[in-house]
Amino acid sequence: MIFTLNAATVDVDAHPMKRLLDVLREECGLTGTKEGCGEGECGACTVLIDDAAVCACLVPFAQVRDARVTTIEGLGGDHPLQRAFAEEGGAQCGICTPGMIMAALPLGEKPSLRKVREGLAGNLCRCTGYEAIYRAVRKA
Amino acid sequence: MKGVIAGLEMREPSSLDEALSAMRNDPSLVPLAGCTDLYVALNFGTLESTRFLNLWSIDELRVIEKSNDALSIGALTTYKSIIQSKLVRKRLPMLISAAREIGGAQIHNRGTLGGNIANGSPAGDTLPVLAAADATVVMRSADAERRVPLTQFYTGYRKSVLRADELIVAVEIPSFSGKQWFRKVGTRAAQAISKVVMAAVRSPRPRIALGSVAPTVIRLPMTEGALEEGAPIQEAQRILMDEISPIDDMRSTEEYRRRVASNLLGRFWAETE
Numbered sequence: 001m002i003f004t005l006n007a008a009t010v011d012v013d014a015h016p017m018k019r020l021l022d023v024l025r026e027e028c029g030l031t032g033t034k035e036g037c038g039e040g041e042c043g044a045c046t047v048l049i050d051d052a053a054v055c056a057c058l059v060p061f062a063q064v065r066d067a068r069v070t071t072i073e074g075l076g077g078d079h080p081l082q083r084a085f086a087e088e089g090g091a092q093c094g095i096c097t098p099g100m101i102m103a104a105l106p107l108g109e110k111p112s113l114r115k116v117r118e119g120l121a122g123n124l125c126r127c128t129g130y131e132a133i134y135r136a137v138r139k140a
Numbered sequence: 141m142k143g144v145i146a147g148l149e150m151r152e153p154s155s156l157d158e159a160l161s162a163m164r165n166d167p168s169l170v171p172l173a174g175c176t177d178l179y180v181a182l183n184f185g186t187l188e189s190t191r192f193l194n195l196w197s198i199d200e201l202r203v204i205e206k207s208n209d210a211l212s213i214g215a216l217t218t219y220k221s222i223i224q225s226k227l228v229r230k231r232l233p234m235l236i237s238a239a240r241e242i243g244g245a246q247i248h249n250r251g252t253l254g255g256n257i258a259n260g261s262p263a264g265d266t267l268p269v270l271a272a273a274d275a276t277v278v279m280r281s282a283d284a285e286r287r288v289p290l291t292q293f294y295t296g297y298r299k300s301v302l303r304a305d306e307l308i309v310a311v312e313i314p315s316f317s318g319k320q321w322f323r324k325v326g327t328r329a330a331q332a333i334s335k336v337v338m339a340a341v342r343s344p345r346p347r348i349a350l351g352s353v354a355p356t357v358i359r360l361p362m363t364e365g366a367l368e369e370g371a372p373i374q375e376a377q378r379i380l381m382d383e384i385s386p387i388d389d390m391r392s393t394e395e396y397r398r399r400v401a402s403n404l405l406g407r408f409w410a411e412t413e
């Protein structure tokens with residue numbers, strides 16, 4: 001099945017019902033996208049489909065046909081959000097971080113605190129208490 | 141989850157007609173919309189179905205439009221599209237209030253109105269809004285289309301009149317006037333013990349619907365009637381307490397829900413004066 005993954009056109013053979021999360025990690029070898037709860041509650045598996053944040057644990061692979069999928073690997077490691085998370089201490093154990101960054105991406109540059117709270121409402125963090133995460137997203 | 145999917149099958153129709161004829165030939169097909177309910181069940185291993193029908197690419201189910209004087213919202217419309225729709229903002233702002241509180245951005249981008257209705261949880265947040273708005277559910281099979289008022293759509297706990305060969309294609313909301321009001325108390329995580337949802341319209345004949353207090357969403361005709369006749373709000377609150385039968389048998393929870401519902405009625409009345 002053909003779709004766009006991190007700006008490259010790819011052809012991946014996987015079961016249409018397989019979770020996008022598993023296809024990314026197994027077939028595509030992209031393990032930056034994490035599994036937390038597997039039920040849509042934690043946001044650790046957040047990726048973008050056509051620039052909109054979704055939980056990859058709740059997406060059947062067939063539903064990304066012809067779509068653009070962006071994962072944390074697509075940011076290249078030196079994205080302003082990634083730098084801001086490092087500088088502000090927005091990542092501790094790091095499990096939630098890729099999902100947080102992907103959920104923050106559609107918010108654009110220097111979003112308001114209200115926008116950040118709303119945008120990250122579907123992402124849980126057990127470590128940081130969120131303040132450092134919000135600071136990082138507002139700064140980037 | 142792993143291994144489980146090997147036995148599953150998916151059909152991928154490219155139009156509504158194709159989807160409906162697939163369902164006529166095989167009523168065991170379960171429609172897949174945004175999968176925010178279905179994949180939770182799949183991940184839990186509680187899903188019994190093995191054959192699925194992918195609706196996601198059927199754009200004709202995503203239309204929001206005025207048809208005659210009613211507002212028509214396609215079944216596959218996501219919460220995100222509802223929140224962004226000028227037409228919905230103008231005609232049914234309480235649906236936007238409800239949509240905003242359904243999960244975070246990830247759920248807004250995928251969860252659909254049709255899925256919320258078909259899933260049929262008594263805690264579904266759009267259902268009180270649709271009940272208070274006198275919405276009609278539009279269903280279609282390969283042979284015919286039919287319309288059923290949302291208040292007659294459910295026949296019991298998670299049971300509805302929707303047949304196995306039918307899809308929900310849209311909901312229609314007739315135009316009405318009056319101030320719209322929506323409030324949700326309690327979260328999804330807490331829904332088992334304490335959630336109550338109210339949607340209401342302040343007009344000469346007030347309309348009040350409650351979610352999470354009964355096996356299905358309910359309207360409150362006695363409470364509405366009392367308010368229409370000018371009863372003081374305290375009396376209407378007493379009538380409401382008699383009128384609802386909370387879903388839970390545990391006495392304390394039942395009492396709690398009644399009290400919350402009564403308080404919500406008071407707030408609705410005070411805030412829409």
Ligand SMILES: Cc1cc2nc3c(=O)[nH]c(=O)nc-3n(C[C@H](O)[C@H](O)[C@H](O)COP(=O)(O)OP(=O)(O)OC[C@H]3O[C@@H](n4cnc5c(N)ncnc54)[C@H](O)[C@@H]3O)c2cc1C
Pocket residue numbers: 039040041170171172173174175176177178179180215216241242243244247250251252253254255256257258259263264265266306307308309328
């Ligand atoms: C983290 C999280 C938080 C949530 N919070 C809330 C909340 O606060 N309030 C709330 O009400 N819900 C909540 N939900 C539930 C869910 O998001 C909604 O019920 C959603 O609207 C379901 O739509 P869907 O498109 O994802 O449905 P799906 O999961 O694709 O389908 C649900 C059911 O509807 C059927 N179906 C779907 N579309 C049609 C159609 N057009 N015709 C016939 N049958 C159809 C499917 O076969 C299935 O049985 C939450 C879910 C998650 C994961």
Ligand code: FES
Pocket residue numbers: 034035036037038039040041042043044045046055056057058
């Ligand atoms: S793993 Fe997908 S939301 Fe938690």
Ligand code: FES
Pocket residue numbers: 090091092093094095096097124125126127128
């Ligand atoms: S840093 Fe550990 S969960 Fe967020």
